[in-house]
Amino acid sequence: MATRIIKTPPTAAPWLQALGEPAAQRLLAWGQAQTDACLADVFGYHAVQAGWPGFDALQTNRMPHRWLAQQEFDDAPPTPDLSFDSRAWPWAAESLDLVVLPHTLERSADPHACLREVERVLIAEGHVCIVGINPWSFWGRSLRSQQRQAAQDGLAPWLVQPIAPHRLRDWLHLLGFEVQLQHFAGWTPTWRSERWVQRWSWLDAVGRRWCPVLGGVYLIVATKRVPGGRLLQGRTWRKVPSRSAVAAPAASIEAPMRTRARSKNESLS
Numbered sequence: 001m002a003t004r005i006i007k008t009p010p011t012a013a014p015w016l017q018a019l020g021e022p023a024a025q026r027l028l029a030w031g032q033a034q035t036d037a038c039l040a041d042v043f044g045y046h047a048v049q050a051g052w053p054g055f056d057a058l059q060t061n062r063m064p065h066r067w068l069a070q071q072e073f074d075d076a077p078p079t080p081d082l083s084f085d086s087r088a089w090p091w092a093a094e095s096l097d098l099v100v101l102p103h104t105l106e107r108s109a110d111p112h113a114c115l116r117e118v119e120r121v122l123i124a125e126g127h128v129c130i131v132g133i134n135p136w137s138f139w140g141r142s143l144r145s146q147q148r149q150a151a152q153d154g155l156a157p158w159l160v161q162p163i164a165p166h167r168l169r170d171w172l173h174l175l176g177f178e179v180q181l182q183h184f185a186g187w188t189p190t191w192r193s194e195r196w197v198q199r200w201s202w203l204d205a206v207g208r209r210w211c212p213v214l215g216g217v218y219l220i221v222a223t224k225r226v227p228g229g230r231l232l233q234g235r236t237w238r239k240v241p242s243r244s245a246v247a248a249p250a251a252s253i254e255a256p257m258r259t260r261a262r263s264k265n266e267s268l269s
Helices: 014-019 021-039 111-121 138-152 165-174 194-199 202-210 250-268
Strands: 046-050 065-070 096-102 122-133 177-185 217-224
Touching: 014 021, 014 138, 021 096, 021 122, 021 138, 021 177, 021 194, 021 217, 096 111, 111 122, 111 165, 122 138, 122 165, 165 177, 165 217, 177 202
Parallel strands: 046 065, 046 096, 096 122
Antiparallel strands: 122 217, 177 217
């Protein structure tokens, strides 16, 4: 497999335009800034970004082998490195150091299977970075509303099933991952007008301080933990004889026996 350094201009995914241009651009800019900061110092040899070809999540990462993988639900990118189903990854077990899933789980037909494949291909102490839409936010509700409207209008269906961050943390925990960080952004409604977005921008400060879990988009970075053990040489302990195991002196045993025999003879006479 050829090594490819991702160098594509970031663009919003077509399905993301349902949130409106202001929200889509804010999500793209925030996600790019977060992945640039979080993944710059993740070291290893092999990294894969699965999904969203227009999002360059690995541009600051310094691993020598980085690939962009097209998923079954993606629009065809100009020059994909490889293409595979999100539920069946072509790598051997424990062969990747970093996996990035930008809105991949919420678009996969089976997010559980996708996450199990990520756990399989990651090495011990490998990292996974997940970006997703929060279903309990203004953005998540707006996305579901747009989906229902598109279905009623008979438009081409596009499947996006946002996953709540607390639910995703439970999945990661069951697979042996430890969440290292979690960031949120986007507390304003998904207005179509930038003017209205600016007018309601004070909600970002309120949400960031008082209810961060209601942010429209989240980023989670988790590490794969593999329990292991090492057999240590036992410590040499000094043997101390038990007091109950010490033999009693013969005199102390025989004396009571003579006393009992003498008493028995006297009673017979």
